[in-house]
Amino acid sequence: MWLKGFISNHVNMKLLKTCVILLLLTVLFFTLRNMNLLQVRTGIIGNTLKPLSSAEAEEERLILDSIAWPETPPLPAPFSLNQTSNAAHSTFTILPGGVGDERHVGDQLEVMIKMYDFQGNPKKSGGDAIVTRLHNRALEAGVAGRVVDHLNGSYSAVFPLLWEGSVTLVHSSEAITVLRRLNREHPDRTILKSLFRSGSISETTICNICLRKTNQPQCNYTDLRTGDPWFCYKPKELSCDTRMNHINGGMRSTAIEMMYLVLHVMTINKVGKSGLSGYYYQGVWRSLGGTKVHQFNNSSAISQCLKGKVVHMYGDSTIRQWFEYLDRLGPFMIWDNAKNILVKFRFHGPPLSISVLIPTSELRYIANEIDDVVGGTNTVVIFGIWAHLTPFPMQFYIRRLYGIRRAVIRLLNRAPDTLVVIRTPNLRGTNPYIFTFNDWYAIQQDKVVRAVFKGLNVQLLDAWEMVLAHHLPHYVHPPPPIIKNMVNIILSHMCPQ
Ligand SMILES: *[C@@H]1O[C@H](CO)[C@@H](O)[C@H](O)[C@H]1NC(C)=O
Ligand SMILES: *[C@@H]1O[C@H](CO)[C@@H](O)[C@H](O)[C@H]1NC(C)=O
Ligand SMILES: *[C@@H]1O[C@H](CO)[C@@H](O)[C@H](O)[C@H]1NC(C)=O
Ligand SMILES: *[C@@H]1O[C@H](CO)[C@@H](O)[C@H](O)[C@H]1NC(C)=O
Ligand SMILES: *[C@@H]1O[C@H](CO)[C@@H](O)[C@H](O)[C@H]1NC(C)=O
Numbered sequence: 001m002w003l004k005g006f007i008s009n010h011v012n013m014k015l016l017k018t019c020v021i022l023l024l025l026t027v028l029f030f031t032l033r034n035m036n037l038l039q040v041r042t043g044i045i046g047n048t049l050k051p052l053s054s055a056e057a058e059e060e061r062l063i064l065d066s067i068a069w070p071e072t073p074p075l076p077a078p079f080s081l082n083q084t085s086n087a088a089h090s091t092f093t094i095l096p097g098g099v100g101d102e103r104h105v106g107d108q109l110e111v112m113i114k115m116y117d118f119q120g121n122p123k124k125s126g127g128d129a130i131v132t133r134l135h136n137r138a139l140e141a142g143v144a145g146r147v148v149d150h151l152n153g154s155y156s157a158v159f160p161l162l163w164e165g166s167v168t169l170v171h172s173s174e175a176i177t178v179l180r181r182l183n184r185e186h187p188d189r190t191i192l193k194s195l196f197r198s199g200s201i202s203e204t205t206i207c208n209i210c211l212r213k214t215n216q217p218q219c220n221y222t223d224l225r226t227g228d229p230w231f232c233y234k235p236k237e238l239s240c241d242t243r244m245n246h247i248n249g250g251m252r253s254t255a256i257e258m259m260y261l262v263l264h265v266m267t268i269n270k271v272g273k274s275g276l277s278g279y280y281y282q283g284v285w286r287s288l289g290g291t292k293v294h295q296f297n298n299s300s301a302i303s304q305c306l307k308g309k310v311v312h313m314y315g316d317s318t319i320r321q322w323f324e325y326l327d328r329l330g331p332f333m334i335w336d337n338a339k340n341i342l343v344k345f346r347f348h349g350p351p352l353s354i355s356v357l358i359p360t361s362e363l364r365y366i367a368n369e370i371d372d373v374v375g376g377t378n379t380v381v382i383f384g385i386w387a388h389l390t391p392f393p394m395q396f397y398i399r400r401l402y403g404i405r406r407a408v409i410r411l412l413n414r415a416p417d418t419l420v421v422i423r424t425p426n427l428r429g430t431n432p433y434i435f436t437f438n439d440w441y442a443i444q445q446d447k448v449v450r451a452v453f454k455g456l457n458v459q460l461l462d463a464w465e466m467v468l469a470h471h472l473p474h475y476v477h478p479p480p481p482i483i484k485n486m487v488n489i490i491l492s493h494m495c496p497q
Contacts, residue, residue, distance in 0.1 A: 050227035050399055060398050063451045067394070067444045070151055072127040072173040072180070081118050085128050085172035089116035095156075111145075113155040123153035127173030129440045131427065132157040135280075135471045142469040143279035179440050187392045188212075189436055190353045191249030194360075196235040196242040204247070207232035209351060209396060219243070223349070226367045226403040230350050246350055246358040251433050277462040280469055285485040291459070296491045299329045303339060305495035308378050311343040314366045315384040317354065318463070318477060319423060320345050322382070322490065325483050348385045351392070353437075370407035375415025380494055381408075384423030384463070386449070387476055390441035397445060401452040412457055420458040421490055424449050426467035429474035437476070459493050461486060 052060060076083060092113040113130065115123040126149040135142035145159040182189065188208045195204050211218055211231045219240030221230040234240055278287045287293050296302045306326075313319050323345040326333045334343040349365035352358060366383050373381060383404070389397050411418055425442045446464045453460065463478070466486060472479050478486070 049229065049395060052399070052402070056402055060395065063398060063448055064394065066451060067447050069176060069180070069444075070127040070149055070173075071125070072177040073125055075174060075177055083117045083119070083121075084174040085115045085123055086118040089118070089120050090114060091116075092157075109159045111157045111159070113147075113157060115153050115155070123173075125153060125173065126151035126155070127176055128155070129172075129176060129443060130155055130157075131439075131443075131468055132159070133469050134159050135469070137471060139281060140283035140471075141279065141281045142471055144465045144468040176440055179435070179438065182435060183391060183393055183441070187396075189251060190351065190391050191251065192351055192353070193247040193249045194232050195244045195247065196238045197244050198238050198242045201237055203235035203238060205233040205235055206249075207246070207350070209392060223365050223368070225371070226365045228349060228365055228400060228403060243360050245360055246352060246363055248353045248355060251436055277465050278469075280485075283481060285466055285489065287489070291489075291492050291496060293485075293489050294492045294495075294497055296488055299333065302326070302329060302491060303333060303336070303341065305491045306333065306336075306341045306343070307339045309341060309380060309494065310378060311380040311382065311494075312369070312373055313343070313345040313382045314369055315348050315382075315423065316352075316387045318387060318426070319382065319384045320347075321477055321483050322487055325480075325487050348383075348388075352388050354388075365403070367403040367407035370404065370411050373411060373418075375411050375418035377417040379415065380419045380421065380490075381411065382421040382423070382490065384425075384461075386425035386442065386445045387428070387437065390438070390445065391436045394444060394448065398448060398452065401449065405452055405456070408453075408456060408458065416457070419493055420456075421461055421493060422449065422453055422458055423461045423486075424464045426463040426476070426478060427474035428476035431476070439474070461489055 073083075090113065092111050095110040095112055111132070115128055117123060128149075130147050130149075132145035132147055133142055134145065143159065145157040148156045148158070150156065187210070190208075192207050193204050194207050195202060197203075205216075207221075208231065209229050211233060214233070216236075217234040219232045219234045221232065221240075221243070222228065223230070232240075232243065235242070277289075278285050278293075280286070284295065285293060296305060313323050323334065323343060326343055332339070333341070335341065346364055346369060347354075347358065347362065349363050366385060370381060370383075373379060375381075385400065385404070386397075389400065408420055412420070425445045427439050428437060428442060429439070431437060450460065463486065466482055467474055467478050470478075470482055472481065
């Protein structure tokens, strides 16, 4: 058994029961930054999405079914938190199991979570977004749990090991009512722009995957190869060909419902037990099944592994973290002529809500980039795309992944030995723009990525579990100890020992 040797063979349930329960409650209120409502005609997105083949359309239906979220309560009017889920009033109990009070390492531990509202009444419906983990700080050990929604206000979480545990209510079911509506009706609440310039004339206009119809003509930058939609309002005096860059113009609070978006984060620490795609022990991620993870502890071990390799990284800043990790190790880690090492990073195509200005020439779709890779034994293609696509309907995300999957299949056909690593989304925790960038969207994206790339000869890097299981707070950019573990997994795939 993989746990033997670092944890006692069984645990006294009395110890479990006497452990202190710690509750943390964070409530975030959102203020309306402006009431400049932009009414997006429902269905306008549908018009700009590329049609799918019947097989892909059927698959999309199955994927959407698989992420279908339980019905969430309607929003109370007038505004009140009274009947919404409240972490502080909620409880959980460890269900009986095993022989007597003893549990053996490797047993499953089931925890029943009961949600209550702010007035202390039990919730009768499901749909709260809850994540669970077990961890032990002394052992630097941690693992994620699986949550089942019983749709009646109770949830169970199942863990296979034995550490301290925590349950986090990521979003109340009422908040999800709001989040669900925002992506359907306000996919343009991230403000994206481009600067157009020719000679001394310049003008900045709004861009997105679809634009509201106005008298202003639109420039259509839909990618001819992948079909990914992109539009900007045409500048008054300049042609569509004069687009210079891609700019993040911040966020727009779009709906009066924003006032109802109240999020609670609850952490209950209690002894329990847990194991899934992996777990942390002594701060090191151990995979369950798949490639054994080796520790590349110093730059000579890493450059030895990278020798002769070309590594292409595509995606967002969560992928760039890996590039930066290697870059920081030394100037010769990402480009070394003598050792024949080349590691490259490129951002994925729009939409991108990043603070740096991206020249038009740097706007590249991952699918097109992969099509330009020759591939082979010494080629590694790594990508991750999720964080910037959360404000949009899931169909848009699925189509983007389909385009990338077609390119991956073409790559693996022409060069079957190419290593392809796909990073899953991760929890991002609370942030000022939680109505746009939040964990409920990421929970669903995570399932979609796994479904779309299932069955292909690719390696999934389970950022979801690696962030959830770690004791450090959830953040869109996982902190250095998690990044080191992630890079070790990639290097272990590249250089199995
Ligand atoms: C919420 O509960 C408080 C205290 O129980 C009560 O005073 C208040 O009127 C309730 N608000 C609404 C909108 O029901
Ligand atoms: C909710 O459903 C679960 C699973 O069916 C059941 O075990 C539990 O007792 C139910 N809770 C309530 C309060 O009805
Ligand atoms: C935009 O261009 C693409 C590719 O040429 C085309 O398929 C699509 O119909 C155009 N969309 C609009 C709204 O003009
Ligand atoms: C890497 O470092 C860790 C902790 O410092 C150590 O336990 C492990 O044995 C080292 N691995 C190798 C391959 O040197
Ligand atoms: C680097 O790590 C490798 C294996 O992890 C080890 O064999 C080697 O001695 C280490 N080199 C240095 C300079 O620490």
